[in-house]
Amino acid sequence: MKKAIIILTIVALIAPMALFAQGSKEASGPITIKFWTHEDVNRNPLELQYIAEFEAANPNVKVEYTTQASGKMADIVQTAFAANQGPTIFNLPISDEYAYIVNGRVAPVDAKAAGYADYQAIKSAYVDGTLDSVTVDGKIYGLPLELTNWAILLNKGIFRDAGLDPDKDYPKTWEDMVAVSEKIIQRDGDIITRRGFDFRYGYYLEWLVPMVEQLGGKLISDDGKTAIVGDDAWLKVLTFMQQWGPNGKNLGSSTYTAARKLFNKNNGDIAMALTGYYQTARIAEENPEFYASGDLMVIPFPQFKDAVKEVANCYYGHFYMVNAQASKAEQEAAWKLIGYLLSHGDEYLDKAALPQPTKKLFESPEYKAKPYTDVFSADMEKAHIMYYSENSAEMQKLLKSAVESVMLSGVSPEKALATLKASAQELIDEN
Amino acid sequence: MSDDREASAIMKKTTYRGIEKKQARWGVAFVVPSVLFFCLFSFYPIINAMFTSLFDKRILSLAAPKFLGLGNYIYIFKSASFWNSMRATLVFTLGTFIPLLVFSLMFATFIYNICGRRSRGFFQIAYYTPAVLSSVVAAAIWLLILAPPGLGNQVLNWLCRTPGVDRKWLANGTMLQFSTMLVYFWKYIGYFVILFITGLATIPPTIYEAATIDGSSKWQSFWRITVPLLKPTILLVSVMAMLQCLKTFSTQYLFTQSGGAAQDPINVITLNIYETGIRNQRIGRASAMSIVLFVIMLVLTFAQFKISKSDDVDY
Numbered sequence: 001m002k003k004a005i006i007i008l009t010i011v012a013l014i015a016p017m018a019l020f021a022q023g024s025k026e027a028s029g030p031i032t033i034k035f036w037t038h039e040d041v042n043r044n045p046l047e048l049q050y051i052a053e054f055e056a057a058n059p060n061v062k063v064e065y066t067t068q069a070s071g072k073m074a075d076i077v078q079t080a081f082a083a084n085q086g087p088t089i090f091n092l093p094i095s096d097e098y099a100y101i102v103n104g105r106v107a108p109v110d111a112k113a114a115g116y117a118d119y120q121a122i123k124s125a126y127v128d129g130t131l132d133s134v135t136v137d138g139k140i141y142g143l144p145l146e147l148t149n150w151a152i153l154l155n156k157g158i159f160r161d162a163g164l165d166p167d168k169d170y171p172k173t174w175e176d177m178v179a180v181s182e183k184i185i186q187r188d189g190d191i192i193t194r195r196g197f198d199f200r201y202g203y204y205l206e207w208l209v210p211m212v213e214q215l216g217g218k219l220i221s222d223d224g225k226t227a228i229v230g231d232d233a234w235l236k237v238l239t240f241m242q243q244w245g246p247n248g249k250n251l252g253s254s255t256y257t258a259a260r261k262l263f264n265k266n267n268g269d270i271a272m273a274l275t276g277y278y279q280t281a282r283i284a285e286e287n288p289e290f291y292a293s294g295d296l297m298v299i300p301f302p303q304f305k306d307a308v309k310e311v312a313n314c315y316y317g318h319f320y321m322v323n324a325q326a327s328k329a330e331q332e333a334a335w336k337l338i339g340y341l342l343s344h345g346d347e348y349l350d351k352a353a354l355p356q357p358t359k360k361l362f363e364s365p366e367y368k369a370k371p372y373t374d375v376f377s378a379d380m381e382k383a384h385i386m387y388y389s390e391n392s393a394e395m396q397k398l399l400k401s402a403v404e405s406v407m408l409s410g411v412s413p414e415k416a417l418a419t420l421k422a423s424a425q426e427l428i429d430e431n
Numbered sequence: 432m433s434d435d436r437e438a439s440a441i442m443k444k445t446t447y448r449g450i451e452k453k454q455a456r457w458g459v460a461f462v463v464p465s466v467l468f469f470c471l472f473s474f475y476p477i478i479n480a481m482f483t484s485l486f487d488k489r490i491l492s493l494a495a496p497k498f499l500g501l502g503n504y505i506y507i508f509k510s511a512s513f514w515n516s517m518r519a520t521l522v523f524t525l526g527t528f529i530p531l532l533v534f535s536l537m538f539a540t541f542i543y544n545i546c547g548r549r550s551r552g553f554f555q556i557a558y559y560t561p562a563v564l565s566s567v568v569a570a571a572i573w574l575l576i577l578a579p580p581g582l583g584n585q586v587l588n589w590l591c592r593t594p595g596v597d598r599k600w601l602a603n604g605t606m607l608q609f610s611t612m613l614v615y616f617w618k619y620i621g622y623f624v625i626l627f628i629t630g631l632a633t634i635p636p637t638i639y640e641a642a643t644i645d646g647s648s649k650w651q652s653f654w655r656i657t658v659p660l661l662k663p664t665i666l667l668v669s670v671m672a673m674l675q676c677l678k679t680f681s682t683q684y685l686f687t688q689s690g691g692a693a694q695d696p697i698n699v700i701t702l703n704i705y706e707t708g709i710r711n712q713r714i715g716r717a718s719a720m721s722i723v724l725f726v727i728m729l730v731l732t733f734a735q736f737k738i739s740k741s742d743d744v745d746y
Contacts, residue, residue, distance in 0.1 A: 071688070075709055082490045082714075099712065103491040189588075189595010191579045201691055246602050254691030255601040256579060394711045404693035408602045 031333045033063045034087040036077060038070035042281045042352035047341060054340050061333045074393070081105055081323075088326045088334045091145050091318045094133045094385070095205060095392035101134065101141045102390050106321040108139040113332045114339035130357040133388055134319050142319030143338055146348075147357035148276040149315035149380045150206065152197070152302070153263060156295040158184060158271035162196075170299045171197075171272075174211070174240065177302050181251045184271045190250060197272040198252035198259040199244070204399035205386045206314045207274060207301075211237050214307035219387055219395070220428065227424035231417060236304075238406050238413035245407030253407065266290040274301075274313070277376045281353030298372040300379050312379035314386035317357070391431050398423050477725065484718035491712055503719035513720065515695060516703040519608070523699055524676040526612045531672045535620055536665070539627030540653065555628065559621035566618070566681035573614045573682075574690040577601055601686065604696035611697050614682050619675065623668050630664025631657070666739040670732055677728055680705065700724050 037047070044067055051063045066087070068076050074096045080086045086105070091097075100106045109122065116122045119140055123131060126144065134142040152171075159166035162184040171177040181196030200207060209219045217233025220226070228234060246253050259273035264283050273279075280298075284291040301312040320342070322334045342348075345356040349367065355376075361367050368374070387395060402420040405411035484503050486496035507513040538558060545551045561569065576582045577600035588594050600610045634657065642652050658665070680701040686692040687702070694702070700720060708717030 078490060078709060078712070099491050103489070104493055105491055187595070188580075190597035191584060191595055193580060246597065246599060253579075253602060254693075255599075256691070258691075391711070397706065397710065401695060405695065408693040409604050409695065 029060075031061045031330055033061060033089060033330060033334050033337060035063055035065045035337075036073070036080075036087040036090045037065070037067055038073045038091070039067045040278070040352060040354075041285055042278075043348070043354060046344075046347060046351050050341050050344060051337070054337050058333070058336070061337070063337065084325060086323045086325065088323050088330050089320055089338060090323075091320050093316045093318055095316065095388045095396070097142065097319055097321060098133065098388045098392065099390045100321060101136055105324055106141050107324040107326070107331050108141055109143060110332055110335040113335035114143065115336075115343065116339075125358055125360070127357045127359055127362055129385075130317070133317065133385055134321075142321040143342055144357055145318040145320055145342070146278070146354040147315055147317045147380075148278065148355075149376060149383050150200070150274050150276050150301070150313040151375050151379050152272050152299045153275055153279060154272045154297040154299055155263065155266060155270075156297055157266070157293070158194070158268060161268070162271075166297055170297070171302050172300075173305045174302045175305050178244070178249065178251065181271075182249065185251060187250070190246075192250065192252065192256060194268055195252050195256065195259065195270045197274075198256065198270065199241075200258070200260065200274045201254035201403075202400060203396075204403060205392065205396050206316065208237065208241075208399055208403065209387065210301070210311040210313055210383065211240075211304070213311040214304050214309055216308045219424075225428065227428045228417070228421040234417050234420075235413050238402065238416055241403050242406040242413055247407070247410060254404070255408075264290070266295075272299075277355060277372065278353045280372055281351070298375040300375055301383075310382050311384075312382040315380055315383050316386045389431070391427050394427055395424065398427070480718040480721050480725075483715055484722050486715045487713075488715040488718075489712050490708065490714045496715065499715070503716045504723070507716060507719055507723070512698070512703060513700075516698050516700040516720075519697055520677060520679075520699045520701075522608055523612060523615075523679060523697070524673065526608070527615050527679075528669070528672045528676045530612075530616055531620060531623055531676075532665070532669055534616075535623035535668065536627050536661075538620065539624045539631060540657070542624065543628055543631045555621075555625065557621075558624045561618045561620075562622040564618065567685060569614060569618050570682050570685035571689070573610070573617075574601075574686065577610050578690075601690055601692040604693065607686070607692050607696050611679075611682050611686060615676070615679060619672070623672060626668050626671075627661070627664055630661050630667075634660045662739060666735065670735055673731060673735070674728055677724065677731075 035051070037044070044065075048065060051065055055061060055063060073090075074092055077086065077090050077092060081100070097106075109119075111118050111122055114122070116125070119138075122140060122143075127147075130144060130147060131140055134140055154166060154170055156166040159169065164180065164183060169180060171180045177197055184194065184196035185192060186194035205219075212218070212230065212233045215230070215233035215236055217228075217230030217237075219228065221229050243249050244251050246255075252259075257269075259270045260275045260279065262269040263273040263275070264279070264286050266287055266289075280291070280296070283296065290296065303310055320338045322331050322338070324331075326334065342356060345358055345361045346366070348354045348356055349361065349370065355361060355367065355373070362377070368377075389395070398420055401423075402416045405416045405419070406413050483496075485498060485500060487499050487502070488496035542551055542554045542558075545554065564572075579597050579599075579602075581600075583600055584596065584598055587598060588596055598606060600606050638656055638660075639652055642656055647655070678701055679699055683697045683699050683702045684705065686697065687694045698706075701724070704717045704720045704724070707720065708714045
């Protein structure tokens with residue numbers, strides 16, 4: 001009996017290895033493409049329509065289209081890949097996707113399947129530099145769904161309600177932002193009931209780093225060996241955030257509902273939000289009265305008064321990528337589908353306000369005539385792609401920790417900077 | 432003589448199976464599925480984590496991981512982040528486990544002594560209801576309550592006649608820790624109340640009657656009869672509550688991800704494991720932390736069992 005129990009236990013321990021072990025597969029017969037993407041009320045129905053068209057034209061291909069909340073996508077996709085169960089096609093911001101390239105988890109673009117003659121043709125189709133972040137050793141590993149930067153969306157009605165002229169009094173500098181927010185803000189004692197503006201907490205690589213760069217600082221030195229360069233710049237930004245928060249001027253905080261979630265409602269909760277061009281399409285969809293009211297305005301990313309360099313909010317790209325563990329047939333079908341989807345750049349812009357960074361689109365009169373694209377385009381000229389590397393997520397977390405410590409935990413900017421420097425340097429040295 | 436030798440030889444050849452062993456076979460047959468399940472979903476992951484903790488394994492990497500031996504353990508024991516997580520976990524556990532134990536016993540005694548069956552049932556349901564909610568829903572509800580304009584501030588300001596004061600439930604480090612303890616306490620108190628009520632029901636009322644006849648007050652009966660005889664239940668509740676507090680994750684995760692709360696004050700060990708393994712992709716290091724947590728839980732559980740065995744009470 002004891003022997004039987006021991007044998008059974010050993011079998012129970014070994015059995016999972018047989019069950020879960022998987023290598024790459026070679027498919028035969030009908031092809032199923034698992035397509036995972038983030039939720040977008042405007043883009044998802046558009047892509048489902050294109051997928052139906054693609055399936056009709058390619059009867060041996062079936063596409064399973066799954067959407068998740070954007071905040072959850074990185075974890076879900078990563079967990080799936082860790083179990084070798086990753087989707088055939090997926091998209092994430094490049095800061096999350098880069099690790100997939102360096103770890104060989106995604107396949108290079110099949111130019112012909114995607115509708116291009118060769119890699120040179122792909123590069124020629126896109127705005128210069130757009131594909132740099134997904135090009136490694138001469139191979140391109142993704143095609144851009146969108147290239148997005150953030151500017152400030154402004155609600156003119158709230159400005160007027162606060163006695164301000166939105167066309168003249170909109171904030172051009174961060175110092176203006178503080179002054180304007182102080183005029184717009186309403187409180188019940190300490191509790192804010194209407195904010196002028198609030199930051200996009202959690203996404204510090206996108207907006208905090210440009211603020212530091214405006215003052216001459218850097219996240220990483222040019223040679224890539226030193227982290228957190230320019231102490232004065234970093235101190236000034238951390239002090240600014242400390243003053244912004246509940247222990248300073250109390251103009252906003254991460255503990256209030258995110259600005260971009262309230263802005264669309266036009267309920268008088270928030271006057272300005274830092275967000276992308278895609279938000280305008282969401283406003284048109286969710287609150288058409290607000291969209292058509294003429295009270296929506298877009299202003300450039302503010303600069304510090306004593307900025308040494310004009311830097312706008314970083315842009316980031318979402319790239320469609322293909323799982324390297326998918327069979328050759330699945331990869332080819334996947335690139336064919338991606339090529340088909342992305343050939344509808346005009347409709348992505350019209351219906352989902354997602355500008356694909358193709359030369360054809362960016363230089364078209366139609367794009368330039370779209371409302372608000374002029375501000376986003378002008379800001380993009382002054383911006384660079386957000387920091388991406390295998391450890392982007394860790395770097396993001398370190399910045400989050402630094403800002404939270406000064407804003408919420410009462411830590412001095414000097415101490416927060418010292419901790420940030422040490423941790424970020426350790427991260428750079430480890431990798 | 433030869434008959435004895437023959438009988439002995441037959442005995443040696445024949446394997447004697449008593450009735451107890453025959454019955455035991457059925458017991459083993461019923462237990463084997465659970466053992467298999469445990470081996471597959473608990474034992475195997477523990478062994479796998481122990482093995483992974485010896486390597487520098489990255490979650491997305493297909494390359495063979497580099498063997499570090501105890502390198503991951505040395506790193507985490509030198510890491511300020513790990514010790515902050517230990518502090519956060521210890522503070523949370525002590526701040527939640529002790530009130531859970533004390534108040535669940537108090538509420539159970541109160542409910543058990545209510546005369547009406549309906550009233551007793553009502554209170555049991557009222558206390559237990561939060562336990563059936565998922566942790567995600569519970570955290571989402573409390574995030575709305577504890578947000579600056581939420582009910583938490585409004586009710587407290589009304590009670591204390593302090594309009595407009597922001598208690599910074601999610602902003603201040605100390606208040607944030609208190610908030611997570613409050614949510615956990617609210618969610619799980621009912622579960623342990625029910626366990627105590629079950630334990631109280633096993634104590635024969637005749638013992639209380641005899642004590643009353645002998646002149647014992649309610650307070651004396653509680654300390655001299657109820658608590659000693661409830662020891663097995665107290666042990667069960669204390670072990671379960673302590674282990675659950677050490678493993679807490681969803682409240683802290685949701686508070687920091689959805690609620691915008693600062694992470695460092697409530698960066699409990701499980702949250703650190705998640706961040707290290709999933710966000711930072713260092714699954715080897717995360718495995719080392721989870722083994723350390725496992726050892727801590729094992730040691731504390733063993734200690735609790737040892738302490739409780741010291742003076743068992745029989746009647």
